[in-house]
Amino acid sequence: MLPLKSGLSLWMKLLGAQLVLVGLAFGGDDPEGARMLQEAQKQLSVYHAGQPESHRVLRVVYFVPSDRDPLANHEERLGRILEDVNGFYRDGFRRFGVEGRELALEKKDGKLVIHLVKGKLPASSYNYESGTATAAEAGEALKGRVDMRQDHVLVIYALCHKEADGRYVFNAPYYGGAVPSNEFSICHAADCELLDPLLLPEKNRGIVYTEHYYPRVEQTLGLFNSWYLGGIAHELGHGLGLPHDSGTVGEGRFGVSLMGRGNHHYREDKWGGRSPAYFSRGSALQLLSHPLVTGSDRGRGEKVHLCFDTLAFAEKNGVLHIDGSAGGTVPAYAVVAHVWPKSAKSDHGAISYPAVLDHGRFKLELTGLKQEPCHLKLTSLHLNGAESTEVFELEQDAKGGINIDKLTAEWLVDRAETAVVTKSPKVKEFVGDEVIASAPTPESARKLQALRSSLTPSAPSELADITEDQVFLSDVTWTDASVGWGKPARNSFWFDEKFQVSALLVLGGRFHDKGLYAHPPSSYGFAVDGKWKIFTATVGLRDGAATAASAVFIVRGDGKELYRSEPLRAGAREALSVDVSGVKGLELLTEGGGGNSNGSWAIWADPKIRR
Incomplete structure (x- = not known):
């Protein structure tokens, strides 16, 4: 039963704030901002009404x-x-x-x-x-x-x-x-x-x-x-x-x-x-x-997945229009878009475009966009204080306008990826044959195919049975594997019911079909039995890793160190080619590169051995 005193106390606070809003409506030095905040407060007051403090x-x-x-x-x-x-x-x-x-x-x-x-x-x-x-x-x-x-x-x-x-x-x-x-x-x-x-x-x-x-x-x-x-x-x-x-x-x-x-x-x-x-x-x-x-715990801890039900992009006279709807297990009350140039060293200068939802729908007009590649981050804000974010790239098409096909492709992939990591009932619909066939870009079709494959991954091959001249180590059995956070994962980023950042391997903006998840400290071992000559890979922290995180990548052959990278931070990557001739036991390891290991999303992208 709701504690009467605390419930009434919170409700009176909310009601009092709402009454103040009515009196101050459209006041201050930013009437448009005031309208937004006051409408949002009304929705929040209704959601949290009657909750214990x-x-x-x-x-x-x-x-x-x-x-x-x-x-x-x-x-x-x-x-x-x-x-x-x-x-x-x-x-x-x-x-x-x-x-x-x-x-x-x-x-x-x-x-x-x-x-x-x-x-x-x-x-x-x-x-x-x-x-x-x-x-x-x-x-x-x-x-x-x-x-x-x-x-x-x-x-x-x-x-x-x-x-x-x-x-x-x-x-x-x-x-x-x-x-x-x-x-x-x-x-x-x-x-x-x-x-x-x-x-x-x-x-x-x-x-x-x-x-x-x-x-x-x-x-x-x-x-x-x-x-x-x-x-x-x-x-x-x-x-x-x-x-x-x-x-x-x-x-x-x-x-x-x-x-x-x-x-x-x-x-x-x-x-x-x-x-x-x-x-x-x-x-x-x-x-x-x-x-x-x-002052309310209602909905605290509830996840908000697949929050953008629909998104439609269009450009007119240099203005990007986004028309969509947002929902989720906890209702959304607002969305905020952020845009900043890809050439910028950070997102400190991100321009924001906020809007309060009207019966779950919103319209955004992104004005003042620069004629250069930019990041676009679209965030839905929910009544319990949670948020959900979609990230896109704004690029120019052949005519100098915004590449709408690329935006739509990213949206289809993001929707499918979220469905995969959250095990949504709609996941098969989002990676179905029709969706893949109609994907606006070849890369989006590859990503959708990779997401579908992650639902029913193929069993790894035995390395001793490989007859081809090259093979990805992420497609063969390992002798042992361990990671510092989560579980070893092949050809996808690790996720579970709580950690649901991503399922795709993306390094420096490039998608990789093949790879190993390797949050430090990690180790993957392979019995190569002296039958292979060259190991190649691209290493780094997956896009989205914490800015303070870092990792060191190490290759060992029969216990001898053959390669060691410098500490690689978010955004850095390194291509490597290592001679493994005569090596019987090959190890791929990562170590933390500094005092902060949170978010060190290390990956071995395209880890391949050749004869």
């Missing part, structure tokens, strides 16, 4: 290396920092006419609760890539109080020291995301004794520091706090599921979007800056449904 909160962990003490005044400063960041989010919602929305912080007697963790190692043993190790240490130290696989956690590090020359040096992990944002999350940020919202107006005093991205920076304390407080707000946004988002085509007049490059402009108006960070429509629309904002 959630007790989930953002938990703050303060990590101190074994040979250091917490930085000066850390408790008071962190309290001010989290209140200031939460105030930024709250003001961001308020700009759209949505009152009373902010993150639920863990507090006791009105003060921020800070979980202190003393690291097992000295400061010199930790660096920017130590997030996996420090999270494990924190989870062990806080067992029974903080659950790294159930809670939303912000880890702040006392990994900053002052050199004799007065320069501060940061060696802390600084990133967030990579886990289901509505279920649990973790993000990392750095502390400094001079990090304090009270110092944002400071224009006379300065700081000199060294960190992961910058060997030497000289700034006023005001600008430094804009960067590092903005960094906490930005990485926390990632931890809560927000992608990079530089705002819509017209939002630039408000400043710089927090989830774009606004982390360097956080509250810069305090020290006289003219382009302060703001909360974009797309970011606000997505965060509005997060459980830490709604």
Whole structure:
């Protein structure tokens, strides 16, 4: 039975927020954004009405290396920092006419609760890539109080020291995301004794520091706090599921979007800056449904598969029109498209195109597109705080327009791939003969065929029975196989009922029919019995791997190392050709290339031996 008091309490909050929305409708400096957010809030209010109030909160962990003490005044400063960041989010919602929305912080007697963790190692043993190790240490130290696989956690590090020359040096992990944002999350940020919202107006005093991205920076304390407080707000946004988002085509007049490059402009108006960070429509629309904002656990953990029921692409006068419908096991309330050039080093500059659903349908008009290849990411936002994403490539056709056939092909493949990994009842329909025959491009037909083959994979051949001059090792039996995450997989990416990233092997944008999944540490062994001369492959991390992840690829013959790659990060790949003449036992291994192994989706693409 629903607890009456807590249920009524949450409903009154939702009702109160809705009444405020009515009074502020179309107000503020962004009427169109206000209409979007207010319509979304109405749908969220209906979905969460009557639910007991959630007790989930953002938990703050303060990590101190074994040979250091917490930085000066850390408790008071962190309290001010989290209140200031939460105030930024709250003001961001308020700009759209949505009152009373902010993150639920863990507090006791009105003060921020800070979980202190003393690291097992000295400061010199930790660096920017130590997030996996420090999270494990924190989870062990806080067992029974903080659950790294159930809670939303912000880890702040006392990994900053002052050199004799007065320069501060940061060696802390600084990133967030990579886990289901509505279920649990973790993000990392750095502390400094001079990090304090009270110092944002400071224009006379300065700081000199060294960190992961910058060997030497000289700034006023005001600008430094804009960067590092903005960094906490930005990485926390990632931890809560927000992608990079530089705002819509017209939002630039408000400043710089927090989830774009606004982390360097956080509250810069305090020290006289003219382009302060703001909360974009797309970011606000997505965060509005997060459980830490709604205060409800309804639907938490429910998966949302095959969310785009239909998608139709068309181009007119340089504008890309997307007409579609979105559903899922939990209803969708909005969609957001993000576009950024493929030539860009990152997606920080992604332009967003948000829309709220009307009876499950939406229309997007992507204006201002550049005449160059771009990435297109289409995300459905669901009432329980979950999201589902489809990724496409915008390329020009022979006439200089957008290649609509390629977009349609990607959609058909993505739909089929999602059906395969989720074991949807519609999977056979999506990889049927008619669909494959009508595929708009040859590559999409190959991918659809590979997905169909993954449903009933052929038994591997015995290597000793092969009479041809060459063979893919992913098509023959191995003597042993192990991987660091999941299970060994041939000719497809590994997935199961919980981990459902992909079924296809894609490396550097190129699809490979053949390959081995090899999350480090991994090992595949083959009895080649001295009958083969050359081993070739292309190695790297599958597209979509975590940016901080890396892997080293190793080939051994009869225990002797024949090849070792440099640590390869996301986006890097390497072709190799190794002489295996006389080798009887061939091993393909991977090792982690750094401190962070999360998302190290290593693959051996086209692993082939020739006589």
